[in-house]
Amino acid sequence: MFKTPQIVLFSSDVERAATFYKSAGFSELFRTPTEGTPIHIDLELDGYRIGVASEESTRNDHEMDPVVAGQRAAVILWTDDTSMAYEHLQRLGAKPAKAPSPWLGRLLIAWLEDPDGHLIQVVQPTQPSEA
Structure with a gap:
């Protein structure tokens, strides 16, 4: 029924967050849009996949209200x-x-x-x- 679980972290600066995790050894798998300021980037390390999603895009595109402060994950x-x-x-x-x-x-x-x-x-x- 389910497969390939993933965690998505909300970020005010998707590129900055992805750069940090890439520096820690993660590889980029996906980004959208492919040019310009990304609203979502997926990364993977040793089979462990995380996504970084724009706080603004999560609000505007998905009509969600992400928690963006505190120790939430x-x-x-x-x-x-x-x-x-x-x-x-x-x-x-x-x-x-x-x-x-x-x-x-x-x-x-x-x-x-x-x-x-x-x-x-x-x-x-x-x-x-x-x-």
């Missing part, structure tokens, strides 16, 4: 080195929210915010076969 990125990934994402423009810390005695996690304020959780298993 989290992009989870698994890694082999949470501390290195945390620092790397800050260099790309992410704002630190919580430094790496142990969780559940088997994970090391850190929290950041992307340029639109969406949470990013960076997770490293400290024991084999967690991801």
Whole structure:
């Protein structure tokens, strides 16, 4: 019945948001329009797909009222080195929210915010076969 799930993040600047995620290793799969200012861009990393949609387009084209502030979603990125990934994402423009810390005695996690304020959780298993 369902297939290929995806999360869409709302952004005030779709190009800026997509550039941030491409810098983090995502590849662009789709954009519309193909020329000019995009209103939607889809990206993918290791089979994990996210979209970035214009707040304005979501209101005007779909008659929706997207929530555009606050900690409304989290992009989870698994890694082999949470501390290195945390620092790397800050260099790309992410704002630190919580430094790496142990969780559940088997994970090391850190929290950041992307340029639109969406949470990013960076997770490293400290024991084999967690991801």
